[in-house]
Amino acid sequence: GNIIKDVMTKGELGIVEKGSGVNDLQTEADRSAQRCIVASLLKQFPNVTIIGEEGPHNEEDNIPSEWLVTDMDETVLNSNYPNDLKAINPDDIVVWVDPLDGTSEYTQGLLDHVTVLIGLAVKGKPIGGVIHQPYHNYKTEKDAKGRTLWGLVGIGVGGFVPFEPPSDKFIITTTRSHSDAIVTKALEALNPDEIIRVGGAGHKVMMLLEGKAHAYVFASKGCKRWDTCAPEGILRALGGVITDIHGRDYDYSKDVSYPNAQGVFGTTKYVNHQTLIGKIPQDLKDRFPY
Numbered sequence: 001g002n003i004i005k006d007v008m009t010k011g012e013l014g015i016v017e018k019g020s021g022v023n024d025l026q027t028e029a030d031r032s033a034q035r036c037i038v039a040s041l042l043k044q045f046p047n048v049t050i051i052g053e054e055g056p057h058n059e060e061d062n063i064p065s066e067w068l069v070t071d072m073d074e075t076v077l078n079s080n081y082p083n084d085l086k087a088i089n090p091d092d093i094v095v096w097v098d099p100l101d102g103t104s105e106y107t108q109g110l111l112d113h114v115t116v117l118i119g120l121a122v123k124g125k126p127i128g129g130v131i132h133q134p135y136h137n138y139k140t141e142k143d144a145k146g147r148t149l150w151g152l153v154g155i156g157v158g159g160f161v162p163f164e165p166p167s168d169k170f171i172i173t174t175t176r177s178h179s180d181a182i183v184t185k186a187l188e189a190l191n192p193d194e195i196i197r198v199g200g201a202g203h204k205v206m207m208l209l210e211g212k213a214h215a216y217v218f219a220s221k222g223c224k225r226w227d228t229c230a231p232e233g234i235l236r237a238l239g240g241v242i243t244d245i246h247g248r249d250y251d252y253s254k255d256v257s258y259p260n261a262q263g264v265f266g267t268t269k270y271v272n273h274q275t276l277i278g279k280i281p282q283d284l285k286d287r288f289p290y
């Protein structure tokens with residue numbers, strides 16, 4: 001989070017167009033934050049697979065020593081772990097890293113949409129994650145420090161207070177910078193009372209976690225596993241779920257292809273996931289074949 005803020009303060013974003021579509025940018029903040037996260041994780045967990053959005057890591061990467069994060073969260077470490085979590089083999093773990101989620105919004109100065117996502121998948125299932133929001137409340141609080149939300153299935157969540165969304169209306173959150181006719185059609189089929197358009201998969205799932213929306217719907221193949229792993233891990237710790245628009249789980253094992261090519265459909269536990277999936281017309285679903 002500090003690296004992302006430092007790059008913005010210096011003002012030299014070093015924007016590169018990644019070329020896989022409209023609004024697919026990378027900045028110096030994406031690159032540096034990924035190097036920090038990957039090097040810090042590898043130092044303590046050399047045997048787990050780590051996959052980051054900004055490409056494979058270089059074993060010889062010498063990051064500035066002050067970037068290496070070595071401390072751990074005592075509240076999490078002191079938790080009472082369920083037995084199935086105690087016996088995990090490092091070979092079964094994949095950490096999905098999105099060093100800066102909401103890059104479009106970052107470059108446009110919509111800074112509170114930005115998050116850092118570190119997701120934990122075990123045997124292909126997203127079971128936990130961390131969402132760091134470096135610019136939380138930055139407009140209203142002087143010296144705002146950002147915040148870190150976490151969740152682990154079987155243990156719970158921390159860093160925020162879960163809220164139930166309003167029971168008298170139905171609110172969907174979706175993309176603000178990657179919309180198209182199909183994305184819109186899927187939203188119309190669900191007939192929401194309100195649509196909240198914000199940047200980043202992390203930010204949208206925070207809307208679900210904090211009761212600002214009931215569902216996150218994105219009928220597009222634009223999101224990748226690193227966008228959804230961490231948010232999904234936390235959402236699942238609260239009884240919610242993310243699937244594709246057919247209602248099937250994504251596989252987060254190390255050998256999968258990265259795109260969430262059948263769309264993103266996330267819900268809180270307060271609405272019926274399969275009932276909502278059932279409202280998406282079949283011809284629209286057929287646009288997202290396996």
Ligand SMILES: Nc1ncnc2c1ncn2[C@@H]1O[C@H](COP(=O)(O)O)[C@@H](OP(=O)(O)O)[C@H]1O
Binds near residue numbers: 021100103
């Ligand atoms: N058509 C597309 N092409 C490339 N990336 C896309 C995309 N649609 C969504 N994404 C990625 O999915 C994440 C959430 O998108 P959105 O804010 O539109 O909901 C963003 O992650 P990054 O900012 O980490 O790249 C965004 O780039």
Ligand SMILES: [Mg+2]
Binds near residue numbers: 025
């Ligand atoms: Mg990106």
Ligand SMILES: [Mg+2]
Binds near residue numbers: 101227
């Ligand atoms: Mg992302």
Ligand SMILES: [Mg+2]
Binds near residue numbers: 053099100101103
């Ligand atoms: Mg990113």
